Amino acid sequence: MDVFILQLFNGISVSSILLLIALGLAITFGLMKVINMAHGELIMIGAYSTYLTQNLFHAYMPSSWFNWYFVISIPASFLIAFLFGLLLEVSLIRHLYGRPLDSLLATWGVGLLLQQLARSVFGAPNVAVTSPSWLNGGMRILSDVVLPYKRLFIVGLVAACLIAMYFYIYRSLEGRRMRAVMQNRDMAACLGVSTRRVDAMTFAIGSGIAGIAGCALTLMGPIGPSLGTYYIVDAFMVVVLGGVGKLVGTVLGALGIGVFNTMFEYWTNASLGKVLVFLCIVAFLQWRPSGFVAMRTRSLD
Amino acid sequence: MRNRKLLQVGIVVLLVSLVISACGGNKETASTTPSETAGGSNGAAAADGIKVGILHSLSGTMAISEVSVRDAELMAIEEINAAGGVLGTQIVPVVEDGASDWPTFAEKARKLISEDKVATVFGGWTSSSRKAMKPVFEELNGLLWYPVQYEGLEASPNIFYTGATTNQQIVPAVDWLLENRGKKMYLLGSDYVFPRTANLIIKEQLKAKGGELVGEEYTPLGHTDYSTIISKIKEAEPDIVFNTLNGDSNVAFFKQLKDAGISAQDLTTLSVSVAEEEIRGIGVDVLEGHLAAWNYYQTTDTPANAAFVANYKKKYGEDRVTADPIEAGYTAVYLWKAAVEKAGSTDVAKVKEAAKELEWDAPEGKVRIDGETQHIYKTVRIGEVQADGQFKELWNSGEAVKPDPYLKSYEWAASIQPSE
Numbered sequence: 001m002d003v004f005i006l007q008l009f010n011g012i013s014v015s016s017i018l019l020l021i022a023l024g025l026a027i028t029f030g031l032m033k034v035i036n037m038a039h040g041e042l043i044m045i046g047a048y049s050t051y052l053t054q055n056l057f058h059a060y061m062p063s064s065w066f067n068w069y070f071v072i073s074i075p076a077s078f079l080i081a082f083l084f085g086l087l088l089e090v091s092l093i094r095h096l097y098g099r100p101l102d103s104l105l106a107t108w109g110v111g112l113l114l115q116q117l118a119r120s121v122f123g124a125p126n127v128a129v130t131s132p133s134w135l136n137g138g139m140r141i142l143s144d145v146v147l148p149y150k151r152l153f154i155v156g157l158v159a160a161c162l163i164a165m166y167f168y169i170y171r172s173l174e175g176r177r178m179r180a181v182m183q184n185r186d187m188a189a190c191l192g193v194s195t196r197r198v199d200a201m202t203f204a205i206g207s208g209i210a211g212i213a214g215c216a217l218t219l220m221g222p223i224g225p226s227l228g229t230y231y232i233v234d235a236f237m238v239v240v241l242g243g244v245g246k247l248v249g250t251v252l253g254a255l256g257i258g259v260f261n262t263m264f265e266y267w268t269n270a271s272l273g274k275v276l277v278f279l280c281i282v283a284f285l286q287w288r289p290s291g292f293v294a295m296r297t298r299s300l301d
Numbered sequence: 302m303r304n305r306k307l308l309q310v311g312i313v314v315l316l317v318s319l320v321i322s323a324c325g326g327n328k329e330t331a332s333t334t335p336s337e338t339a340g341g342s343n344g345a346a347a348a349d350g351i352k353v354g355i356l357h358s359l360s361g362t363m364a365i366s367e368v369s370v371r372d373a374e375l376m377a378i379e380e381i382n383a384a385g386g387v388l389g390t391q392i393v394p395v396v397e398d399g400a401s402d403w404p405t406f407a408e409k410a411r412k413l414i415s416e417d418k419v420a421t422v423f424g425g426w427t428s429s430s431r432k433a434m435k436p437v438f439e440e441l442n443g444l445l446w447y448p449v450q451y452e453g454l455e456a457s458p459n460i461f462y463t464g465a466t467t468n469q470q471i472v473p474a475v476d477w478l479l480e481n482r483g484k485k486m487y488l489l490g491s492d493y494v495f496p497r498t499a500n501l502i503i504k505e506q507l508k509a510k511g512g513e514l515v516g517e518e519y520t521p522l523g524h525t526d527y528s529t530i531i532s533k534i535k536e537a538e539p540d541i542v543f544n545t546l547n548g549d550s551n552v553a554f555f556k557q558l559k560d561a562g563i564s565a566q567d568l569t570t571l572s573v574s575v576a577e578e579e580i581r582g583i584g585v586d587v588l589e590g591h592l593a594a595w596n597y598y599q600t601t602d603t604p605a606n607a608a609f610v611a612n613y614k615k616k617y618g619e620d621r622v623t624a625d626p627i628e629a630g631y632t633a634v635y636l637w638k639a640a641v642e643k644a645g646s647t648d649v650a651k652v653k654e655a656a657k658e659l660e661w662d663a664p665e666g667k668v669r670i671d672g673e674t675q676h677i678y679k680t681v682r683i684g685e686v687q688a689d690g691q692f693k694e695l696w697n698s699g700e701a702v703k704p705d706p707y708l709k710s711y712e713w714a715a716s717i718q719p720s721e
Contacts, residue, residue, distance in 0.1 A: 126365060148562075151560070221553040270521060270524055271520065
């Protein structure tokens with residue numbers, strides 16, 4: 001019973017991490033159809049931003065404030081990744097809309113450049129981020145079941161990001177323009193929406209959310225130049241499985257992969273578990289090629 | 302219109318890559334002054350120096366570990382040059398990037414031997430890179446110095462192994478654990494050749510020595526979520542987790558182990574791929590109290606090590622640390638130099654002959670090349686991570702252990718055969 005509860009929690013926790021890394025991609029790939037191979041590197045930028053924030057706090061703030069660096073580092077990671085995304089869109093992606101293969105190659109190249117840049121700036125070895133002490137330890141719900149605060153925190157952070165994104169995309173003026181452009185670019189342009197600005201904003205927001213993911217991942221995993229490569233495949237998997245273009249699909253995709261992966265891994269082992277999950281995804285996509293939730297659109301593809 | 306757009310994109314890409322390569326370039330020349338002359342334009346310096354190849358991954362996932370080894374090897378070359386070089390000639394390093402890609406290692410090794418005509422090559426880290434280079438060195442009769450602990454079961458006539466083989470790291474570590482920390486062992490490793498071979502040996506050893514195997518798990522390289530594995534470890538209730546995870550997975554495993562409320566007091570873990578450099582990247586708060594088995598620590602107390610650590614920090618920065626493979630790379634250069642001087646030539650056959658039973662006072666203590674296997678005698682050390690990120694030595698083998706890559710002198714290992 002203990003193990004069942006723990007594994008259920010682990011499943012949800014893995015799903016929340018998957019969702020966090022896939023949310024940004026759900027925008028850049030899901031909505032904008034840019035096969036953004038540099039998504040992992042935007043996550044990495046978020047992680048390094050957290051590292052920098054931590055160092056700044058170490059250097060310039062009284063040590064009693066140190067614990068709160070993490071609160072600052074979330075918006076800081078968002079902002080830095082946002083700016084990188086904006087720069088990337090304006091300088092490169094903008095010229096490659098509607099050419100998926102070109103954008104795949106170009107963003108992959110950008111990813112490699114960013115990795116090497118991180119290696120030159122921060123050095124090749126991993127760097128350490130000390131998690132704030134209020135996230136250490138866990139909640140003991142049964143004698144043998146401990147829910148780590150960090151994992152709970154990430155679940156909360158994902159929920160907050162989701163709610164914020166929902167309000168932005170479905171309830172704000174900017175979001176309505178964004179949806180209009182993504183669904184029918186020509187019509188939106190006819191109606192006076194500046195598609196260029198919307199494109200840039202959308203891509204930058206997707207990148208910023210990748211930055212937040214990077215910030216959260218410093219709690220769980222390594223922080224190094226090649227960090228992004230560990231997550232990029234999972235991120236694409238979630239978006240494709242969920243159905244390109246729908247937020248709710250991405251949530252379902254992350255939940256599905258996370259829970260099944262944890263279950264399979266528990267029953268078999270880590271390598272085989274992953275293989276089984278991939279097999280299930282392939283089988284599912286054979287049955288429903290457009291994923292869990294398909295976007296209905298009136299524009300002709 | 303279309304053409305103009307393409308042009309624009311081209312220019313942007315060009316500019317960005319220029320900027321990046323300029324950044325990288327600066328860094329490169331700043332840290333590796335001697336390679337300036339050799340790195341790009343070879344041939345020019347050939348007339349007035351002995352060329353040696355340095356072949357490590359300077360980009361890609363393995364750069365994380367290999368860059369520091371390259372630094373140590375370049376430092377050794379610089380020191381030797383400052384002291385007059387070898388055979389009265391300066392050593393000129395030719396640095397190549399293996400790019401964490403095994404075919405690239407083979408290709409660059411071929412280039413170093415056939416085109417640059419280097420006297421020897423120092424390089425490699427992963428067993429896959431070594432296995433990729435091995436046929437090239439054997440075919441062209443080159444000489445490779447490989448600086449990392451590995452899974453044994455190999456002894457190429459064209460390779461010198463300055464890292465530990467299994468009986469200088471894993472086997473004594475398991476013996477020590479069974480005596481001091483308990484009998485129930487859980488084996489956790491990354492899913493590739495080194496952990497699987499190492500665990501094959503450990504399982505035989507456990508059977509022979511009365512240990513109990515309570516679990517065995519492998520995770521793909523780069524695996525980052527260990528929550529399920531940790532649940533399984535909890536259920537199996539081992540006394541010891543023997544950890545052969547490699548690279549970044551260690552960070553995820555130890556961070557998540559701590560979050561699950563398991564500390565070094567509750568569970569002994571012994572790692573064979575976590576050294577000082579990795580501790581810096583994982584965070585010492587997470588690793589404190591956990592164990593590792595190596596032949597060298599930065600804290601190892603020998604006169605040669607005091608000088609080595611001081612020079613390394615002076616050259617590359619106070620915040621840098623030394624570690625076992627870094628020391629093994631450094632030692633390799635000096636052993637080669639000693640062999641060349643004894644042979645009076647850089648000819649591969651003569652150097653190999655001269656290298657037999659050669660001794661040198663390395664930072665890790667006295668080492669000796671075993672003529673038969675071309676491995677070196679090394680002292681085994683078990684260390685515990687301290688709050689300052691350094692190791693405290695808990696135990697050492699007292700004397701340098703004779704290398705035995707095929708474990709011929711261990712009766713229980715009779716069933717373990719080389720995989721080739």
